[in-house]
Amino acid sequence: MSEHFKQLAAERAAEDVKSGMRLGIGTGSTAEHFVRALAVKVSEGLQVVGVPTSERTHALCVELGVPMTTLDNEPELDLTVDGADELDAHLSLIKGGGGALLREKIVAAASKEMVVIADSSKAVSRLGAFPLPIEVVPFGLEATRRSVLSVLSKLELPDVLHLREKDGQAFVTDGGHVILDAHLEDIPDARELAMELTAIPGVVDHGLFIDLATRAYVAGEDGVAEILPETAA
Numbered sequence: 001m002s003e004h005f006k007q008l009a010a011e012r013a014a015e016d017v018k019s020g021m022r023l024g025i026g027t028g029s030t031a032e033h034f035v036r037a038l039a040v041k042v043s044e045g046l047q048v049v050g051v052p053t054s055e056r057t058h059a060l061c062v063e064l065g066v067p068m069t070t071l072d073n074e075p076e077l078d079l080t081v082d083g084a085d086e087l088d089a090h091l092s093l094i095k096g097g098g099g100a101l102l103r104e105k106i107v108a109a110a111s112k113e114m115v116v117i118a119d120s121s122k123a124v125s126r127l128g129a130f131p132l133p134i135e136v137v138p139f140g141l142e143a144t145r146r147s148v149l150s151v152l153s154k155l156e157l158p159d160v161l162h163l164r165e166k167d168g169q170a171f172v173t174d175g176g177h178v179i180l181d182a183h184l185e186d187i188p189d190a191r192e193l194a195m196e197l198t199a200i201p202g203v204v205d206h207g208l209f210i211d212l213a214t215r216a217y218v219a220g221e222d223g224v225a226e227i228l229p230e231t232a233a
């Protein structure tokens with residue numbers, strides 16, 4: 001059923017796309033529904049260009065005939081549409097479950113608006129149940145891993161950190177990096193954690209997206225809800 005809800009959220013976001021827009025196009029199963037909905041509109045005459053956030057999305061856009069460009073050609077985008085692994089009431093996100101966080105964050109940061117699309121299972125009161133992806137340079141991995149553990153300890157967070165694997169090997173991102181997944185269970189202060197992780201040499205980026213999403217479409221049994229960020233308490 002969640003696939004149906006993902007599709008509903010994605011199709012709602014596709015209604016916001018107008019001819020002439022320069023888009024950021026997300027990655028993952030929900031974003032795939034958006035690409036498919038967008039491709040239908042393109043076939044009906046919608047004039048857009050999009051920057052894909054992964055090789056996987058690039059291949060899908062080629063397959064479906066969605067016109068693409070690059071951030072070098074279009075460094076200012078109008079709208080990014082992307083999924084999330086978790087989203088809270090402030091529209092802070094955990095992303096990167098599919099390994100695309102770095103390009104996704106760069107593209108989202110280049111966009112005037114970021115619309116998150118998700119099924120209702122992604123909406124949480126507090127981030128952290130989903131393991132936080134931390135993208136790391138392979139060089140000096142063990143030293144960087146220790147630095148991350150030191151930060152987790154300083155912030156009194158669980159020190160459960162796993163190198164993401166695929167087919168028995170370290171998973172490698174489109175950018176040639178590896179991912180440490182931090183099983184934190186609950187993140188009391190996402191902003192503080194984001195700042196601390198970003199400062200660690202060897203950490204390229206992480207899956208905390210803060211102050212980037214401008215609205216969300218979350219679909220569930222009651223239909224599609226439009227969510228705007230709650231002003232911070």
Ligand SMILES: O=C[C@H](O)[C@H](O)[C@H](O)COP(=O)(O)O
Pocket residue numbers: 026027028029030031082083084085094095096097098099100101104
């Ligand atoms: O790295 C992958 C992206 O951050 C995805 O947007 C995120 O993992 C959500 O994916 P899905 O829509 O498949 O749940």
